[in-house]
Structure formats: structure tokens, C-alpha cells
Amino acid sequence: MIKIKNLALTVLASTMIACSNTDDQDATNLHKQADDLLYPKGEKITNNNFIGNAWLTGLVTADSVNKNAVGSVTFEAGARTNWHIHPAGQIILATGGVGYYQEKGSPKRTLEKGDVVKCPPNVPHWHGASADQAFIQIAITGRQNGPTEWLEVVTDEEYLQ
Missing domain, CATH: 2.60.120.10 (Jelly Rolls)
Known part of the structure; x- marks a missing residue:
């Protein structure tokens, strides 16, 4: 039972980290796109x-x-x-x-x-x-x-x- 709970917690934690990294990557990509603009859109x-x-x-x-x-x-x-x-x-x-x-x-x-x-x-x-x-x-x-x-x-x- 403890092994199953540990496995479930590990899967949950991995999923949260993966989702968090995806959000971080999306935010980074948005910032990069804005940084790629030479001047503001206007x-x-x-x-x-x-x-x-x-x-x-x-x-x-x-x-x-x-x-x-x-x-x-x-x-x-x-x-x-x-x-x-x-x-x-x-x-x-x-x-x-x-x-x-x-x-x-x-x-x-x-x-x-x-x-x-x-x-x-x-x-x-x-x-x-x-x-x-x-x-x-x-x-x-x-x-x-x-x-x-x-x-x-x-x-x-x-x-x-």
C-alpha cells in the first residue's frame, strides 16, 4: 500500500513539474517573441x-x-x-x-x-x-x-x- 501511495505521489509530482515547465516554457516563448521585436507594435x-x-x-x-x-x-x-x-x-x-x-x-x-x-x-x-x-x-x-x-x-x- 505504501509503495502504491509513493508511486501515485511520484506520478503526481512529475505531472505537476511537467505542467509547470510547460507554463514556464510558454512564458519564456512569449517573452522571447516580445524581445525579438525591434520596436513596440505601436x-x-x-x-x-x-x-x-x-x-x-x-x-x-x-x-x-x-x-x-x-x-x-x-x-x-x-x-x-x-x-x-x-x-x-x-x-x-x-x-x-x-x-x-x-x-x-x-x-x-x-x-x-x-x-x-x-x-x-x-x-x-x-x-x-x-x-x-x-x-x-x-x-x-x-x-x-x-x-x-x-x-x-x-x-x-x-x-x-
Whole structure:
């Protein structure tokens, strides 16, 4: 009888330790994911220039000394910008996930962490997350020739090509 009780206590203790370790691992994984973010997710973008959910953390505001605005944008899977142009161009630095970039008249490009895109001035383009993964980018946007000009919505057909 004592052996059975000891066995039962051992099994119970092992189960509790295993569950505790799983909880610890889950917590560690959540902290690691948060630590992997270069910048906070930021504020949800609520204008009509994006399809799906996207968040922005402003990093640098353009001013009279530095004409570039810099922001970290997090796109939920399937989220994207509308077609738009930047009169002074834009640079996109892919920092996480998988995304897309397309210039009008050119094929869509897949972007992954470490990829860099130099968007020429006044060229219509769009960018955002892939259909099944989120995407994080840093956008460096020149402001010296005027603000971003927003154009038409990127249709599902264009997005899925």
C-alpha cells in the first residue's frame, strides 16, 4: 500500500513539474517573441489607406534639419497599403515575417527579414504582409518634395497575383 501511495505521489509530482515547465516554457516563448521585436507594435492605423490591420510606431519625425520620417509598421497577415507614391521616394527595411512589395507594371516581390527596397520617387507601389504571415518593416520616407499621395485600393486580384 505504501509503495502504491509513493508511486501515485511520484506520478503526481512529475505531472505537476511537467505542467509547470510547460507554463514556464510558454512564458519564456512569449517573452522571447516580445524581445525579438525591434520596436513596440505601436498604434493601430485607422485611416482608409490600408486594407486589414496594421500598426505604426513613429521613430523619427521629419523636420527642417532631417527631411525623412521613419516608422516601424507591423502588418497582420493579409494586410497591405493602398497604391501610393512618395514624391521624395522611400526605403523599406524588412525586419520580420514575410511581406510583399509591388511597383505598378512590375511583378510582386516577396520580402523577408533583411531585405531592403528602394522605392523611387513618384512610382506607384504598395507593400504589406503575405497572405499567411505578418510582416514588419521600417519605412524611411523623404518628405522634402511633399507628402505621400494615396491612390486606389489594391484589389484582392492584384494582391493574390
